[in-house]
Amino acid sequence: MYRVVEIERIRQEARNVKxxxxxxxxxPLPGQFYMIWxxxxxxxxxxxxxxxxxxxxxxxxxxxxxSRMHDLEPGDKIWIRGPYGRGxxxxxxxxxxxxxxxxxxxxxxxLIEEIKGxxxxxARTKEELIFTERFSHLNPWIATDDGSAxxxxxxxxxxxxxxxxxxxxIIYACGPEQMIKGLVDLxxxxxxxxxxxxxxxxxxxxxxxxxxxxNGYRVCVDGPVFFKEELKNMDELGKVRRGWSGKRxxxx
Amino acid sequence: MLYVEIxxxxxxxxxxxxxxxxxxxxxxxxxxxSLGAGGLVTKSVGIKERQGYPNPVIYELPNGMxxxxxxxxxNPGIDSFEEEIHLALDSxxxxxxxxxxxxxxxxxxxxxxxxEYGVNAVELNLSCPHAKGYGMEIGVDPDLVESIVKEVxxxxxxxxxxxxxxxxxxxxxxxxxxxxADALVLINTVKGMVIDVDARMPVxxxxxxxxxxxxxxxxxxxAVYEVSSEVDVPVIGVGGITTGKDVLxxxxxxxxxxxxxxxxxxxxxxVFRKIEKELKDWLLKNEIKSxxxxxxxxxxx
Numbered sequence: 001m002y003r004v005v006e007i008e009r010i011r012q013e014a015r016n017v018k019x020x021x022x023x024x025x026x027x028p029l030p031g032q033f034y035m036i037w038x039x040x041x042x043x044x045x046x047x048x049x050x051x052x053x054x055x056x057x058x059x060x061x062x063x064x065x066x067s068r069m070h071d072l073e074p075g076d077k078i079w080i081r082g083p084y085g086r087g088x089x090x091x092x093x094x095x096x097x098x099x100x101x102x103x104x105x106x107x108x109x110x111l112i113e114e115i116k117g118x119x120x121x122x123a124r125t126k127e128e129l130i131f132t133e134r135f136s137h138l139n140p141w142i143a144t145d146d147g148s149a150x151x152x153x154x155x156x157x158x159x160x161x162x163x164x165x166x167x168x169x170i171i172y173a174c175g176p177e178q179m180i181k182g183l184v185d186l187x188x189x190x191x192x193x194x195x196x197x198x199x200x201x202x203x204x205x206x207x208x209x210x211x212x213x214x215n216g217y218r219v220c221v222d223g224p225v226f227f228k229e230e231l232k233n234m235d236e237l238g239k240v241r242r243g244w245s246g247k248r249x250x251x252x
Numbered sequence: 253m254l255y256v257e258i259x260x261x262x263x264x265x266x267x268x269x270x271x272x273x274x275x276x277x278x279x280x281x282x283x284x285x286s287l288g289a290g291g292l293v294t295k296s297v298g299i300k301e302r303q304g305y306p307n308p309v310i311y312e313l314p315n316g317m318x319x320x321x322x323x324x325x326x327n328p329g330i331d332s333f334e335e336e337i338h339l340a341l342d343s344x345x346x347x348x349x350x351x352x353x354x355x356x357x358x359x360x361x362x363x364x365x366x367x368e369y370g371v372n373a374v375e376l377n378l379s380c381p382h383a384k385g386y387g388m389e390i391g392v393d394p395d396l397v398e399s400i401v402k403e404v405x406x407x408x409x410x411x412x413x414x415x416x417x418x419x420x421x422x423x424x425x426x427x428x429x430x431x432x433a434d435a436l437v438l439i440n441t442v443k444g445m446v447i448d449v450d451a452r453m454p455v456x457x458x459x460x461x462x463x464x465x466x467x468x469x470x471x472x473x474x475a476v477y478e479v480s481s482e483v484d485v486p487v488i489g490v491g492g493i494t495t496g497k498d499v500l501x502x503x504x505x506x507x508x509x510x511x512x513x514x515x516x517x518x519x520x521x522x523v524f525r526k527i528e529k530e531l532k533d534w535l536l537k538n539e540i541k542s543x544x545x546x547x548x549x550x551x552x553x
Contacts, residue, residue, distance in 0.1 A: 042307055044307065203323065205310075206312065207274075207517060208273050208310075208516055209310070210273075210277050210295070211326075213274070216277065216280045218521075245327060246277075246327055247301055248328070
């Protein structure tokens, strides 16, 4: 069952990244996602980047469906189902370090609005940073691989530095899988709690097709947010995923 | 109380994971076994890697009626499936390798491979309703069904199960043509379509799909009832089983065991545990010592 929603506003966030705002009366938790159908084109999963009455999807142009989405204008419609999956478990009392790599920041947007702590916004280069204005009041740390803005280097390196200098109870992360893997390792090494949002190729979105499974966990239903105890034995993290046929592939 | 034996294979309960649901990854199958499934049927695997259809591949019917899907027999190909089988076998419950082919030779080749990988039985997919040249397109021809079953039987030593389609008026005739198999599995999904009126087009990228879930249960029960009285091999019931009472309906219609899939979507991944408890409670209350006492009791004789 889909519902049709109308796009009200569009904002260019970064190179190849746009936010689409729409009204919908569902009540997603930070970290949850929807399936977006563009009839005749594609259906794809998308995490919610703005909760509240005027919701948002922040979409990076990567495939057929997302490219078509980037051609849409205010007044155009999309078909959605959801919200799906398990979101972040938020404890407002805990001092948090939030690390968003590239479009992974989209997933973390609603979470950042609810927690206290520090935020790292990271990307390969300055033009790919998103939500620096949205969260400017929080004075986010910036990291770019090429040093075009903020800290020069990987988000994991900056996170390691901050973790060594400051005390955190928990790390929340979303972004490239090698970044997540690095942060999970850091969390175990420094005995800090961690929750991460993972991404896998997704077909059904409702926990039956097995396409998005990682070590027996379904990203669409058991995740996309996973907790430290689950990540402990997740040896496919950063290594193995499944392609459209279900064949094992190497994670880059 | 729930132990059943089919073709000499022991199942600690008659609740088997159906093909096509959470059975692409060996780890996921292991998890489902640990959550109560008595056996596991793998995703249908073919000779070559196959991508299946683009999204949307699934549609959720309102009010928990069920699902319409057209995944399109996506699979990594038989050569890439050995690792998944080995992981699934680690679970300790019987593993049944589901295979699909275009002709006798492909089915026989795949069955042999599955046997080499160590599965306890193979299930021939003669019934997928949404893939050109496979499944149901083969499974509605009694002569072809007969010759595929015969060829596979001649090439492997493990039991051969034939999964049949409800999308025919000749179900008993087809079942009889497949009677050389060691067991018959009824039913696969029912061919269907959903149109989104706002989009003015079918939802599934393939147009047609296979309907599953509670809305097809009476079709499955009827098929098991009709077929089990006409054949001498065990029948395994599939289609819309969501509760312990649904299992009993199929058993009383003549099934020895059942396969469960869509219920995972409706009641969670631990649904096997839940159904197992419902079954036990009913059997205790009705003072039945073994579920096998109930096989076919609803048949009018």
